Amino acid sequence: MIFFGTRASNIGNFNLQNSDCSYCEMSDTQRISVFGKYAHIFWIPVFPIGKTVIAECTHCKRTIEQREFPPSLNTSYLMNMTKAKRPLWHWLGLGFVGFLFALTTLLGIIGASAEPDPRSDMLNADVNLMVKNPTMESDSISYKIKSIFDDFANEDIDPEKFKYLTKISGEKALVLVQIPKLRKVKKEGRMQALEMIELITDSQQAFEGKEMYIGVKGLITMMVIKTPTYEKNSRLALTSKLYDFYGPEPVSSE
Numbered sequence: 001m002i003f004f005g006t007r008a009s010n011i012g013n014f015n016l017q018n019s020d021c022s023y024c025e026m027s028d029t030q031r032i033s034v035f036g037k038y039a040h041i042f043w044i045p046v047f048p049i050g051k052t053v054i055a056e057c058t059h060c061k062r063t064i065e066q067r068e069f070p071p072s073l074n075t076s077y078l079m080n081m082t083k084a085k086r087p088l089w090h091w092l093g094l095g096f097v098g099f100l101f102a103l104t105t106l107l108g109i110i111g112a113s114a115e116p117d118p119r120s121d122m123l124n125a126d127v128n129l130m131v132k133n134p135t136m137e138s139d140s141i142s143y144k145i146k147s148i149f150d151d152f153a154n155e156d157i158d159p160e161k162f163k164y165l166t167k168i169s170g171e172k173a174l175v176l177v178q179i180p181k182l183r184k185v186k187k188e189g190r191m192q193a194l195e196m197i198e199l200i201t202d203s204q205q206a207f208e209g210k211e212m213y214i215g216v217k218g219l220i221t222m223m224v225i226k227t228p229t230y231e232k233n234s235r236l237a238l239t240s241k242l243y244d245f246y247g248p249e250p251v252s253s254e
């Protein structure tokens with residue numbers, strides 16, 4: 001049994017003025033019937049896919065399809081075609097998917113505003129603690145990462161404006177680097193930036209055996225994120241994946 005395919009429903013009937021039948025030659029006898037085709041899954045319409053248009057002579061009953069219409073009849077039909085309107089239910093499936101999508105987005109927004117993840121503030125606080133000139137004493141690992149970027153980063157992206165922070169908490173380590181002009185850096189270049197960071201972190205005794213949380217931020221958003229369970233190098237990288245550095249997601253108080 002096939003549960004998907006196309007079906008059609010009659011979506012309009014109207015008479016055309018100034019039309020002659022090419023068989024019986026009577027005037028004003030052409031009646032148009034329009035059938036709207038739609039794709040269905042389990043007989044539920046999903047979206048529309050084209051129309052079938054038929055003209056019937058009310059006098060001699062001959063029917064012709066649109067491709068057989070004489071030019072004058074076709075022109076007449078085209079001028080009147082808005083009389084056959086496709087009903088919204090031909091869009092039922094896609095409309096429903098769109099509705100669900102809008103609903104989950106809305107619930108997500110409501111949920112986010114009702115229950116802010118406190119780890120988001122912790123990350124923002126650390127982002128604000130990033131500095132342009134980490135010292136060997138204050139943050140030796142940032143200092144080393146900065147040295148390698150100063151040597152290898154392209155001058156076009158202003159390495160002197162990069163900011164750094166590294167942090168260890170229990171079995172986890174966080175590395176944040178901000179490259180304000182990261183949007184100018186191509187995907188491979190961003191990958192190299194991550195590799196440079198890991199070149200340093202992998203060789204640090206302090207980071208040995210730690211779960212690494214690495215975030216490379218552009219001017220506004222994180223674009224390269226690597227955690228024990230997530231790796232993304234794109235504008236769609238999910239900053240929230242870094243939250244696990246601060247601990248598991250808090251359970252809703254309700």
Ligand SMILES: [Zn+2]
Pocket residue numbers: 021022023024025026029057058059060061062
């Ligand atoms: Zn006729």
